[in-house]
Amino acid sequence: MSKKKKKKSSVKPAKKPVKKKKLKVKESKKPVEKEKETSRINKEPAKIEKAIDKISIKPEEKEKVSLGRRDMLKGLATIPVFGPFLYAFLRKKLSDDFKKKEILAELGISKKAPEVLPKTVLKKSKELVRLGIIGFGGRGEDLVRSAGFAHPDWIEGKKKQARENRLNKGLETFLNQEDLNVVLSGVCDVFDVRAERGIATSLNDIRPGGGSGLLKGAKRYINYQDMLQSNDIDAVIIATPDHWHAQMTIDAVNAGKNVYCEKCMTRTVDETFKITEAVKNSGKVFQLGHQGRQQESYIKAKQIAEKNILGKITLVETTTNRNSPNGAWVYDIHEEGSPETIDWEQFEGPAPHKVPFSLERFFRWRCWFDYGTGLSGDLLSHEYDAANQILELGIPKSVVASGGIYFFQDGRDVPDVFQAVYEYPDRDLTLIYSATLANGRHRGKIFMGHDASMEVGSQLTVMADWESTRYKEKIINKIINTSLPLFTYQSGLKGIDTVTSATERYFATRGLMYTMRGGRPVNTTHLHIKEWLDCIRNGGQPSCNIDQGFEEAITCHMATISYLEGRKVEWDPVSKKIV
Numbered sequence: 001m002s003k004k005k006k007k008k009s010s011v012k013p014a015k016k017p018v019k020k021k022k023l024k025v026k027e028s029k030k031p032v033e034k035e036k037e038t039s040r041i042n043k044e045p046a047k048i049e050k051a052i053d054k055i056s057i058k059p060e061e062k063e064k065v066s067l068g069r070r071d072m073l074k075g076l077a078t079i080p081v082f083g084p085f086l087y088a089f090l091r092k093k094l095s096d097d098f099k100k101k102e103i104l105a106e107l108g109i110s111k112k113a114p115e116v117l118p119k120t121v122l123k124k125s126k127e128l129v130r131l132g133i134i135g136f137g138g139r140g141e142d143l144v145r146s147a148g149f150a151h152p153d154w155i156e157g158k159k160k161q162a163r164e165n166r167l168n169k170g171l172e173t174f175l176n177q178e179d180l181n182v183v184l185s186g187v188c189d190v191f192d193v194r195a196e197r198g199i200a201t202s203l204n205d206i207r208p209g210g211g212s213g214l215l216k217g218a219k220r221y222i223n224y225q226d227m228l229q230s231n232d233i234d235a236v237i238i239a240t241p242d243h244w245h246a247q248m249t250i251d252a253v254n255a256g257k258n259v260y261c262e263k264c265m266t267r268t269v270d271e272t273f274k275i276t277e278a279v280k281n282s283g284k285v286f287q288l289g290h291q292g293r294q295q296e297s298y299i300k301a302k303q304i305a306e307k308n309i310l311g312k313i314t315l316v317e318t319t320t321n322r323n324s325p326n327g328a329w330v331y332d333i334h335e336e337g338s339p340e341t342i343d344w345e346q347f348e349g350p351a352p353h354k355v356p357f358s359l360e361r362f363f364r365w366r367c368w369f370d371y372g373t374g375l376s377g378d379l380l381s382h383e384y385d386a387a388n389q390i391l392e393l394g395i396p397k398s399v400v401a402s403g404g405i406y407f408f409q410d411g412r413d414v415p416d417v418f419q420a421v422y423e424y425p426d427r428d429l430t431l432i433y434s435a436t437l438a439n440g441r442h443r444g445k446i447f448m449g450h451d452a453s454m455e456v457g458s459q460l461t462v463m464a465d466w467e468s469t470r471y472k473e474k475i476i477n478k479i480i481n482t483s484l485p486l487f488t489y490q491s492g493l494k495g496i497d498t499v500t501s502a503t504e505r506y507f508a509t510r511g512l513m514y515t516m517r518g519g520r521p522v523n524t525t526h527l528h529i530k531e532w533l534d535c536i537r538n539g540g541q542p543s544c545n546i547d548q549g550f551e552e553a554i555t556c557h558m559a560t561i562s563y564l565e566g567r568k569v570e571w572d573p574v575s576k577k578i579v
Helices: 002-028 031-054 059-077 082-107 138-147 152-164 170-175 192-203 224-228 242-254 269-282 296-306 344-348 359-363 374-391 472-476 502-509 524-538 546-565
Strands: 129-134 182-188 219-221 235-238 258-261 286-288 313-321 398-404 417-424 429-436 445-449 452-456 460-464 487-489 514-517 520-523 569-572
Touching: 129 138, 129 224, 129 524, 138 182, 138 192, 138 235, 138 524, 152 170, 170 520, 182 192, 182 224, 192 219, 219 224, 224 242, 235 242, 235 524, 242 258, 242 269, 258 524, 269 546, 286 524, 286 546, 296 374, 296 452, 296 460, 296 487, 296 514, 313 374, 374 417, 374 429, 374 445, 374 546, 398 546, 417 546, 514 524, 520 524, 546 569
Parallel strands: 129 182, 129 235, 182 219, 235 258, 258 286, 313 429
Antiparallel strands: 313 445, 398 417, 398 569, 417 429, 445 452, 452 460, 460 487, 514 520
16 A cells, blocks of 8 residues: 555656746746846845935944845845745835835934923822812813713713723723822802713712722802802813803902813903903913814924925915714703703803893804804814914914805804915915815815925825925935825824714814823823813913913904904904904
């Protein structure tokens, strides 16, 4: 049996020479092509070596690298069949790596995450800060959670989402937040249901640094003035409708409380001057709620602009596209909302026009100028603040705005389609804002320079312009391919899946929900509140202080006035008036 098997196996090798013969014949058909390929292979190391010469490497290291890679590539090219494919792959990778290094050397920037350093030398403080929240609606609850306190229902909801989708890290991200060493000591809301929800939140010990079981819980205040007079409150977060922002902030700083206030900072121009004067005279720490200031991609974008990588920037386009009821502020009306559970008179407060009790106006206040600031103060403000952070634009010289109520015929008086064109003649720059609440097509923030364009959101992309002067030589030499990004920066948030609505998706793409710190995802609002608390404890000014707030408010009000009056308006920096 064994002998027969040996005889059979001895026949098989005879077939191999036939295969080799066929392979040789096939190769010998194109000797000219083979010669060209060999010549190209021999020349390739020289090209790569030239590329190395352009990169700043020490001479002795350059020689080792060039010789090592050249020998390696030549060796790979001699391996039959598999060798040429591997060679081609590695050759392209090395070539791409050299191009990337040369481009980054030209730009003078790195792919590393930007260093985010506080403006003051901060130490971990054990000083407890006692917070009060005025307005515990949707945004108010978000702010309190960013400070470290979540409602039990929210915790349970996130647990369920995590069970159903292992990529959902919402609860994990919350619990991994830094313990800011605060307690929620006071809750004020004119809607009883929300006030009770705030109290329950203050007692929930499932939180960053929680587990002690020692929470005393917050006190409910019917009127915010009573909270401001309390010795148990050190600082307040104001998350009310816009028409209350100025008066509450002024009263708070006059009462010795530090303030974190949501945008838009004010509802009117006059309020903007009053709140600025009060905050500056008080010496208290004020932070406006533009959490995008903490986004890593925005910080990297500012570095790129400062290094003149885009060339002369003449046009900035910013947008808002949303296409859902929530995105257009048609929020749900709570089933327990009624004149018995809502203090309507206190809600209206400084509103210019008093009307009978209205559930629509209470829960959907952003749809009326009596309480809100429309698209300009609510959403344009985010886009402007990003551009102002990156380019330090300040208040524009003029603005022309237009739009209308074209889709949501629900009794609102704020537009659902809106455009504003801001002119900065001293910067040779125009800022355009365009918005619709009836279409969700993604459009980013784009900074257009002579040499490149930059799109900024939760990520950042820079594309060289094919008519660039600065990059002309590299484009001609094919070091830079204008169809591919010149530079990209990604915050690495692929592991997060906490977006549960169209509105959240919008804010996520704009970089207003999460960023990275130390290789892990962090809520941007949490970082913004942390910065405010750090300045309260250690001194200094936060990134969106009263001066930034003044610029934002005036800029937004200019667009609103232009829209309402149907004319071009200008800012007079001498008399400090909108004319």
